[in-house]
Amino acid sequence: MTPVITARDISLTFTTADGPVHALKDVSLTINPGDFVSFIGPSGCGKTTFLRTIAALETPTGGTLSVNGMTPDAARKARAYGYVFQAPGLYPWRTIAGNISLPLEIMGFSRADRAQRIRRVLDLVDLTGFGSKYPWQLSGGMQQRASIARALAFDADILLMDEPFGALDEIVRDRLNEALLDLWKKTGKTIGFVTHSIPEAVYLSTRIVVMSPRPGRITRVIDSPLPRDRPLEIRDTPEFIALAQQVREGLREGHGYD
Amino acid sequence: MTDAAANGGVNPALRGGLPILTVLLAIVAVWYGAAVWMNAPWVRDQAARAEATLTAPDLIRQTLTLDRPVLPAPHQVAAGLWDGIAGQKITSKRSLVWHGWVTLSATLAGFAIGTMAGIALAVGIVHNRAMDQSVMPWAVASQTVPILAIAPMVIVVMASAGVTGLLPKAIIAAWLSFFPVLVGMVKGLRTPDAMQLDLMRSWNSSPAQVFWRLRLPSSLPYLFASLKVAIAAALVGTIVGELPAGATAGLGARLLSGSYYGQTVQIWSALFAAAILAALLVMLIGALERLTLRRMGLA
Ligand SMILES: Nc1ncnc2c1ncn2[C@@H]1O[C@H](COP(=O)(O)OP(=O)(O)OP(=O)(O)O)[C@@H](O)[C@H]1O
């Protein structure tokens, strides 16, 4: 299996007024097709920065990174990934359908193709019939689902999500986590997912990457023994609890209370 | 219980207008007072020369009905305004509608030129580093030069090149109106946040796509706010452009000829005509703004 994302010794140092910030140092990771990889770690450990380097929104200062066998920038130009930010970032002057249509218009899809794709992704995120609504007519959770639909519409096989449910309450989050798993199973996409929540990471991922700050680095990569079919109740099983325990330990040792 | 009692004894439609009406009445009252006070010396002087004695009511009546008062009373200005608007054939040189149209056409032309220039410069500033660093100081400098000094030069230089009429005035109007548009649009085009720009980048959008689909729509609230300032500035610019000697048409010329002949009522009528015109233009843009922004979900 050829990996989708290969990072070897990635470093990224920001030069700031207060001197250099080592956001990433010697980060190596391989992500295979169909993986659901979560990044977890304390604030400032470089999760966002790493996701942004994959997306070619930041350029690493060292190391090599390949996405779909290309440089990240070539992959971006080939529209290899959809990116979901913490805020939905929908245009208030466009309907939900219009917002999903935006990347499709930019990429030059035909009108008929756009309409058909919009319908399909709205179904996928369970927003059937909401296409003609404006963003302000939808709840926060629905808006975030619309932004996921927008990232899915052009059929990139990689989905990068930076705390997409971070601003939502627990109940909505549970529902969206289930929906996301469902969507991942249906589409077989490779997903990179940043989160602060241990249960969320354990519930969703096939692999959990634990990071720690100063300098930002990977301290542990945990492969999940959980099956791909995961009802919400799996969170009460001993396997789940043991895995969460492992992640917690990883986070603690990364912190290295020294 | 009656309806009036139910809603506090005040008709809701009146409640909004009441403060405005109060202020208006206060202004009119102060104005009448000032008219009596400022015109009284002349009336007293006349009476003294005629060796007549003046009672207080006489004094007041005469101060408010002078032909060439120092300060005309509100009803005199209202009558002058009414006569200028409705009492003359609109093709007549005594018609304020005709003069108003001359001013309005130059204002609109100047406003259009100024708005285009302001938007074009703002687009340049937002997209080009060199322009970003060089244009703004010049734009600011252009506005610190007194327009009263520039206007006659523009008129004279262009007249010597054989260009008269609307265009020179429109250029002065554009000179004043491009600046608020420039400042507003630079701010407006820069409102999209880093996340929205990153999203565009993740879709590999061209700069033109970012401009038309993100920057321009995001800037519209700022554009409309600037347009309101710009249209008023364009009107001022046009009127200033009508002041230099030789102009015979437009509200500015009307102001000037009024002051030549001591026709204070004419000056004030022209002044009010200009104010009414400005208010109408600003309201028109306000209506366009509400319509557009509401349709875009930005208001
Ligand atoms: N553009 C930038 N310029 C300078 N420093 C930056 C920049 N972006 C991030 N950093 C720094 O890099 C480090 C990693 O930041 P990053 O945003 O990747 O952390 P994170 O793990 O996503 O944190 P959080 O959980 O709070 O989102 C931080 O110390 C941050 O201050």
Ligand SMILES: [Mg+2]
């Ligand atoms: Mg982050």
